[in-house]
Amino acid sequence: MGAITLDKVTKAFGTMAVIPGVDLEIADGEFVVFVGPSGCGKSTLLRLIAGLEDVTSGAIRIDGSDATRVAPARRRLAMVFQSYALYPHMSVYNNIAFPLKMAGQDKATIRRKVEGAARILNLTDYLERRPGQLSGGQRQRVAIGRAIVREPAAFLFDEPLSNLDAALRVNMRLEISELHQSLKTTMIYVTHDQVEAMTMADKIVVLNAGRIEQVGSPLELYNRPANVFVAGFIGSPKMNLLEGAAAERHGAATIGIRPEHLEVSTGAGGEWSGVVGVVEHLGSDTFLHVQVEGLGPVTARVGGELDIRHGSRVWLTPPPERLHRFGADGQAIRQAA
């Protein structure tokens, strides 16, 4: 069981309010990702849940019981740190066994659980090594092993993949997702990488300056961003956000259109016309950076085989049903349904 509720949680360091007030419900077994730019308070929020920081006001409930003032070890949460925080003088076995030893379990139980975790994580051959003798990915797995053996109510991950190289990151992303499928334990995962958020989460919490901007499933955030910040943050390449006359024509202060939704034609005709600047060929797709007259730079994503070169003139048309409209306050304008 691992349902977590944050009730008007605030955190201030001195007079600086880092988290002005957060309400959040996390259901048992959910994979929740906190995502946001650096300094948005996502790690602080995770540390508040872990108990490594004291909340300034508000309450944290785990499975319905108030855990606001409970010591970190008694919250039945396990955390995987960005630096992995392995104990460098202990073998892998002792690292994984440490929480069990602290809980006073007997030797046979510890051995059984550590070996079980090592089997799940492919660490059986490395149990006698020191952390210093392992690769980044293996260290990551030891840190996860140390969290698994405690059989916690929820796992907390603090940017666990940011120290790995790109290929390994994709692998570990899959492994963590698979782990979640097999354990079905609540997981809270902090990252600044919106790709990790989109691929892993059941529910994404977008944070900005300590406030929750939007909570929803990956596709909800992609299709129906609540405001300009979420629209710009979710999706790669970034959504085109346009202001001025082009936006007013659609009755909004800002309009947004994702690069992949723009209709591109090389023949005459289209809402906007511009000259292609940089062309990025990725094989499967091509990104066009178009300088549109009267609008500025717009990015469009087209198929990989399209033959468009630097300096060509193209016409871009945003399909109205794909257009996102935002008011002057940055909030999305929804069609009256």
Next chain:
Amino acid sequence: MATLHTRTTARFMLSPAVLLLLVWMIVPLGMTLYFSFLRYNLLMPGMEAFAGIENYQFFLTDPAFMDALVNTLLLVGGVLLITVVGGVFLALLIDQPFWGQGIVRLLVISPFFVMPTVSALVWKNMFMHPVNGLFAWVARGFGLAPIDWLASVPLLSIVIIVAWGWLPFATLIILTALQSLDQEQKEAAEMDGAGALSIFAYITLPHLARALTVVVLIETIFLLSVFAEILVTTNGGPGTASTNIPYLIYAQALLQYDIGGASAGGVVAIVLANIVAVFLIRMIGKNLEA
């Protein structure tokens, strides 16, 4: 240092320094060895003669030698115990955030800047003096008879004086090691259910192993040759109660004018220091490996 040429040049450039150091070391060592085989007394100039191993026999069978050897080891061991345990404790204390941290750290470190003769005299006259000393005043305040520290427990007194001087050194090294401990490791241990004592035993202390090794090795080198504190307080007495090997050699050479015997003592001291060094490296040297 890739090519043969640069390596040769490097050796050539290094050689003056290496040669100078070699001469600086080999000449006194050679002369000490030479004197140790001579009958050489300053009261009988011109009477030097080859004495064989007589000087060694004399020094090693001197009843004061065994006392001095035991005293040396007790002095080194006692000071190490106080400075390592006390240093860890003090470093843990001043690593905590508190108001006035900077000035407290400065004060804790200051005894290291007081030279041994001065600190020993201050301790002798202002703390341990049976009439004027602070300890005597405190003892009288409780209605107890004052202890004449330097007369009744001379070796312990010297251990305390020397330890006071070396405590800041240990504290400083351990403090820097403490500050290099990854905070996330402590937080991870906290989440793993370790209390303050377990974190100290399983995380902090192993992290300090290397710093503690450095403290023990460096202090041992200097503590084997403690001399000034003894000279200005007890003069090795009463009897030989606070005589260590350096002081015994000094007494042989400059109180009894026996250069030959003192040189033999010096050679014995070198051998003993090396034995201690070998034991130390065997015991704790593996901590220094990366």
